[in-house]
Amino acid sequence: xxxxxxxxxxxxxxxxxxxxxxxxxxxxxxxxxxxxxxxxxxxxxxxxxxxxxxxxxxxxxxxxxxxxxxxxxxxxxxxxxxxxxxxxxxxxxxxxxxxxxxxxxxxxxxxxxxxxxxxxxxxxxxxxxxxxxxxxxxxxxxxxxxxxxxxxxxxxxxxxxxxxxxxxxxxxxxxxxxxxxxxxxxxxxxxxxxxxxxxxxxxxxxxxxxxxxxxxxxxxxxxxxxxxxxxxxxxxxxxxxxxxxxxxxxxxxxxxxxxxxxxxxxxxxxxxxxxxxxxxxxxxxxxxxxxxxxxxxxxxxxxxxxxxxxxxxxxxxxxxxxxxxxxxxxxxxxxxxxxxxxxxxxxxxxxxxxxxxxxxxxxxxxxxxxxxxxxxxxxxxxxxxxxxxxxxxxxxxxxxxxxxxxxx
Numbered sequence: 404x405x406x407x408x409x410x411x412x413x414x415x416x417x418x419x420x421x422x423x424x425x426x427x428x429x430x431x432x433x434x435x436x437x438x439x440x441x442x443x444x445x446x447x448x449x450x451x452x453x454x455x456x457x458x459x460x461x462x463x464x465x466x467x468x469x470x471x472x473x474x475x476x477x478x479x480x481x482x483x484x485x486x487x488x489x490x491x492x493x494x495x496x497x498x499x500x501x502x503x504x505x506x507x508x509x510x511x512x513x514x515x516x517x518x519x520x521x522x523x524x525x526x527x528x529x530x531x532x533x534x535x536x537x538x539x540x541x542x543x544x545x546x547x548x549x550x551x552x553x554x555x556x557x558x559x560x561x562x563x564x565x566x567x568x569x570x571x572x573x574x575x576x577x578x579x580x581x582x583x584x585x586x587x588x589x590x591x592x593x594x595x596x597x598x599x600x601x602x603x604x605x606x607x608x609x610x611x612x613x614x615x616x617x618x619x620x621x622x623x624x625x626x627x628x629x630x631x632x633x634x635x636x637x638x639x640x641x642x643x644x645x646x647x648x649x650x651x652x653x654x655x656x657x658x659x660x661x662x663x664x665x666x667x668x669x670x671x672x673x674x675x676x677x678x679x680x681x682x683x684x685x686x687x688x689x690x691x692x693x694x695x696x697x698x699x700x701x702x703x704x705x706x707x708x709x710x711x712x713x714x715x716x717x718x719x720x721x722x723x724x725x726x727x728x729x730x731x732x733x734x735x736x737x738x739x740x741x742x743x744x745x746x747x748x749x750x751x752x753x754x755x756x757x758x759x760x761x762x763x764x765x766x767x768x769x770x771x772x773x774x775x776x777x778x779x780x781x782x783x784x785x786x787x788x789x790x791x792x793x794x795x796x797x798x799x800x801x802x803x804x805x806x807x808x809x810x811x
Contacts, residue, residue, distance in 0.1 A: 408433070412462075416454055419599050422592035428455070428584050435582045436462035441534060443519075443579045444557040446586035449634030452557040455584060456515040459555055468512035471505055476518035483526055485542050494543020506539055506550045519556040519579065520565055524572070530554075531575045554579065589631040589638065596627050599635060603642035614652045616645055621656040629663050632796060665791050772807040775800070779809070 409429060412418070418429070435442060436459045444452045453472055460470045478486050485495075489504030505514055516522075522530065533539050534554060538547050556579045565571040589596060600618070608615035618626060631637055641662050645654060660666055774793060782788035790800040803809075 412458060416458055418451075418454065419602050420592055420595035421598070422587060422595050424587035425592055425595070428586050429458070431582070431584050432458050433462055435459065435584075437464065439553055441553070441579050441581045442555045442584060443562075443576075443582070444555065444584045444586060445562070446557075446559060447588045447632075447634055448559050449636035450586040450588060451635055452586060453515060453517060455586060456513070456555040456557065460513040460515075460553075463513070463553070465512050465553060469509045470513045470515070471509050472515040472517060473505055474517045476521035480523045483523065484529065487526065488529060488539045488541055490542035491544045494541075498543070501541075504539075504541065506533060506552055507548065509552050510550045511552075513553045513555060516554060516556040518558060520558040520560040520562065520571055522571075527572045527575050531572065531578060534575075534578045589634045593627050596631070596638065597623055599638055600626060600642055603639050604646055607643050607646040611647065613646065616642075616649065616652050616654050618654050618659065619656060622654050622659045625656050625659055625663070625666065629666055665794070768807075771803070772809065775803055775807065776809060779804075 409426060412429060412433060413420075418425075420426075432442075432455050442456075442459060444455050446452055456472065457470065460466060473487070475483065484490075485498075485502065485504065487504050487506055489502050489507055490498050492498055492501045516530075529539060533550065533552070537549050537551060539550060540547055562571060562576055562580075566573045566576055597618075604616050607613075633640070644662055645659070649658060651658070775789070778789040778792045779786070782792065786800055786804075787797055790797045793800065795803075
């Protein structure tokens, strides 16, 4: 596809950006549009997954038929089958009349299932049947009905992990994932951040009939370096808040930081190549922080061992193989002392206890739990403040507290 056509799509759907990763996602969406293949759009919350579903629909032969977006996570489990597939009169309490479901209403068109990973298992089975045969049955009915609907699904969940935990059917995943499209996060397209901010600022200036705001160079640098956990949606909200609340139209970095309370200059290392596929990017940052802290403790432990060795006048060279150190020390004490032999490298009970105190657990899970407990204790149980201290979202903190059964 030509660059001109790609730019036309961006203009038509209000997409701002020059990132190669964004362009690649758009190209895949446009290439798959003329087909009837199922598409699974992945990406963090706020990256614009619904916009991509509309691009696919409006560039397909189904564009003159209905398009409907359904947030699967917002519909109660007890009613979602009725919403999607319809129900017969009297099929459940409150069903005073028969009702068509989305798959019946959108026949011939496209249905966008956002947060598809939130579907209950029973609904997943029904959806799989629709995808494979085009057949469905209303709740409370026995008659099989046919529908011709294209399904575009989206999620911000790590689907392979959800499958491993038994939360999502593997066969349904592969049926939905016929063509995968991954939308990059704002952190992965930093060259677009200031472009988007200027666009949003201009739009709000026109909407509220106020002068447009501008950033100082230092503020622009901070805007670009921020991690934007809420992605484009969060950036738009910040632009609107500043446009309305600030009297001065030139925004300094001090003013901008008031709207980015968890901003940090620190950038943790990431693996090269394919991005990590964790449930939440904040989890990755938290894990990296735990790993760095663990490395620090390992270095401290190494220093303790070195001091103990040197106090006994035993040579210790980091470049030499010291695997025989403990056995040699054991023989030395066996032959030259009446002390009880121990294998910790300590020549007394007091020293042994000292060594044991320094040998904290090296388990990443334990380290993560310890960091959470310390943060909660420091902020007297205020989870919002603890989450900010740890550099993770409140949602992630709640999940970790429940996972590790942390009290208080």
